[in-house]
Amino acid sequence: MSVSKDEKTGKWTVQCYYENWKGEKKHKKKRGFTTKKEALEWERDFLRSTSADLEMTLGAFVDIYFRDKAGELKDRTIKNKRYMIEVHILPYFANKRMSEITPADIIQWQNEIRAKGYAATYLRMVQNQLTALFTHASNIYNLKNNPCKKVKKMGKADADKLSFWTKAEYDTFIKRIDPDSRYYVIFEILFWTGCREGEMLALTKDDIDFENNQISITKTYYRTGGKDVITTPKTEQSVRVIHIPEFLKKEIESYVNRCYGLKNDERLFPIVAEAVQHKLKREYEKAGLKPIRVHDFRHSHVAYLINQGVQPLIIKERLGHTDIKITMNTYGHLYPNQQKNVANMLEAARNENVPVD
Numbered sequence: 001m002s003v004s005k006d007e008k009t010g011k012w013t014v015q016c017y018y019e020n021w022k023g024e025k026k027h028k029k030k031r032g033f034t035t036k037k038e039a040l041e042w043e044r045d046f047l048r049s050t051s052a053d054l055e056m057t058l059g060a061f062v063d064i065y066f067r068d069k070a071g072e073l074k075d076r077t078i079k080n081k082r083y084m085i086e087v088h089i090l091p092y093f094a095n096k097r098m099s100e101i102t103p104a105d106i107i108q109w110q111n112e113i114r115a116k117g118y119a120a121t122y123l124r125m126v127q128n129q130l131t132a133l134f135t136h137a138s139n140i141y142n143l144k145n146n147p148c149k150k151v152k153k154m155g156k157a158d159a160d161k162l163s164f165w166t167k168a169e170y171d172t173f174i175k176r177i178d179p180d181s182r183y184y185v186i187f188e189i190l191f192w193t194g195c196r197e198g199e200m201l202a203l204t205k206d207d208i209d210f211e212n213n214q215i216s217i218t219k220t221y222y223r224t225g226g227k228d229v230i231t232t233p234k235t236e237q238s239v240r241v242i243h244i245p246e247f248l249k250k251e252i253e254s255y256v257n258r259c260y261g262l263k264n265d266e267r268l269f270p271i272v273a274e275a276v277q278h279k280l281k282r283e284y285e286k287a288g289l290k291p292i293r294v295h296d297f298r299h300s301h302v303a304y305l306i307n308q309g310v311q312p313l314i315i316k317e318r319l320g321h322t323d324i325k326i327t328m329n330t331y332g333h334l335y336p337n338q339q340k341n342v343a344n345m346l347e348a349a350r351n352e353n354v355p356v357d
Helices: 036-050 058-069 075-093 103-114 120-141 167-174 182-193 197-201 246-258 273-287 296-307 312-319 324-334 338-351
Strands: 002-005 012-019 025-033 214-217 220-224 227-231 240-243
Touching (some): 025 036, 075 120, 075 220, 075 227, 167 273, 197 220
Antiparallel strands (some): 214 240, 220 227
């Protein structure tokens, strides 16, 4: 190890040699430290990270976590997780050693985060980031005591009340949209398929099977850093085929035919998500409808299907959920009359002297 000071800039540089997890000899150099103490602290935490020494600070472990997860998580997921960790976790725990953080520390942190008035679902997302750090430390680096296991999670995984439009509300909205515009087709796809916004924005002509009335969901779109990004969908189960009604097939086909020169692998709707939200907001305000997000078209689709008696397993497959539990946890409360319907069915069966298995 050596620490040196640049006399011109007054900054400190540290360099050291270490063995990586494969036993290979490596050299590391880091410049730009304001003080010698900062340089030495960085070196200490870096060497601990190479040997998985959980005496390191949580701030140092965050870098290890994302290094390990680089091949598992998508860039957009990493960006979102980093943001929540940097804003909500590091200000409290950055300089605390992983091995010294206690359940009591986490409870105090939860109380401070709750006091900021975030929605219950957002509180749970923040909680999940801290839990993920300690779970990784326990599973991969043998942290003996995971303090998150002893503390009740804050927030809720699902919102108490979903925001959606009824078909009547949607009909009021869509009548305001020019049928020849791309937005008309965009909102029709969102409402009648329940696909995610990114999945809709990634659609190409190749994804539409006009002969069999099907849409293939194989990718998702988002924009970050001024660049368009096309990647795989949210989960493996999100890759799916959605059957669409004849009227929607014809609307999409008519739109595609108006897009002269559109290549098979080009996006049908070459716009960003913000443009869709802005159009939605302008039109629902003019119509006097309650506000919803673009993602709430997905909820609206499900609410309509439930109202028509469609069973949860079919909805799960249509939405591309990983597990039926996700479908039921999210939308189960929209089935308030199902128990009554079962009782009525049994009553009718008894009165007709039909054996009930």
